[in-house]
Amino acid sequence: DAGVTQSPTHLIKTRGQQVTLRCSPKSGHDTVSWYQQALGQGPQFIFQYYEEEERQRGNFPDRFSGHQFPNYSSELNVNALLLGDSALYLCASSLGRGYQETQYFGPGTRLLVL
Amino acid sequence: TQLLEQSPQFLSIQEGENLTVYCNSSSVFSSLQWYRQEPGEGPVLLVTVVTGGEVKKLKRLTFQFGDARKDSSLHITAAQTGDTGLYLCAGARLTGGGNKLTFGTGTQLKVEL
Numbered sequence: 591d592a593g594v595t596q597s598p599t600h601l602i603k604t605r606g607q608q609v610t611l612r613c614s615p616k617s618g619h620d621t622v623s624w625y626q627q628a629l630g631q632g633p634q635f636i637f638q639y640y641e642e643e644e645r646q647r648g649n650f651p652d653r654f655s656g657h658q659f660p661n662y663s664s665e666l667n668v669n670a671l672l673l674g675d676s677a678l679y680l681c682a683s684s685l686g687r688g689y690q691e692t693q694y695f696g697p698g699t700r701l702l703v704l
Numbered sequence: 705t706q707l708l709e710q711s712p713q714f715l716s717i718q719e720g721e722n723l724t725v726y727c728n729s730s731s732v733f734s735s736l737q738w739y740r741q742e743p744g745e746g747p748v749l750l751v752t753v754v755t756g757g758e759v760k761k762l763k764r765l766t767f768q769f770g771d772a773r774k775d776s777s778l779h780i781t782a783a784q785t786g787d788t789g790l791y792l793c794a795g796a797r798l799t800g801g802g803n804k805l806t807f808g809t810g811t812q813l814k815v816e817l
Contacts, residue, residue, distance in 0.1 A: 594746070623804075623805070625805075625807075630810070630812070631809065631810060632708075632710075632792050632794075632807030632808050632809055632810045633747070633792075633805075633807045634807070635804055635805060635806065635807075638804065646804050648804075680746050680747070682746075682805075684803065691803055692737070692749055692752060693749075693803070693805060694749070695739075695746030695747045695748070696746050697744070697745050697746050698744075698745070698746050700744075
């Protein structure tokens with residue numbers, strides 16, 4: 591049973607560019623959450639998708655957008671990249687049924703903005 | 705903004721020593737989870753605690769949820785080099801129909817021979 595997978599593993603972009611990160615959830619999971627983790631810090635919640643709609647959003651600007659597909663996979667898009675967007679971007683999947691549902695994390699995509 | 709403060713931020717100990725990591729908040733959470741993360745990987749769930757006062761044991765690791773469900777602790781007995789990693793607590797609240805995790809600031813643990 592495959593766990594959460596993310597692609598690409600590493601990415602280098604320059605300021606002002608746009609980037610798309612991809613996530614495939616664990617088999618049977620219908621909810622995908624995205625987090626940003628700066629070096630040495632805890633992950634920060636970006637948003638969560640359920641039934642192809644954004645269900646919750648953290649304190650991130652509109653430059654951060656996402657999408658969930660009918661097969662529950664998801665994309666995170668970041669426009670007009672800033673140096674401060676350099677981080678590890680984590681995807682987590684879960685069953686969207688309540689607060690006790692465990693979130694399983696993928697290995698992340700390391701983004702470097704130059 | 706809900707904040708989860710972890711202490712200590714860094715911890716370097718010798719193999720065989722005991723240690724405790726604390727996770728504190730002014731907010732109440734429906735549940736609290738502890739994760740361990742190694743370099744280049746995503747966080748891996750260690751335990752979920754739900755009931756105030758709950759204590760869970762996972763081999764040499766003991767987790768406790770505070771009575772008011774605002775704080776938690778992780779105690780490791782006889783630490784081993786394999787325990788090295790970033791330990792993260794995360795509080796869950798059911799809002800807007802989904803469970804959103806608020807992560808703590810993290811505790812970087814290094815266990816040396």
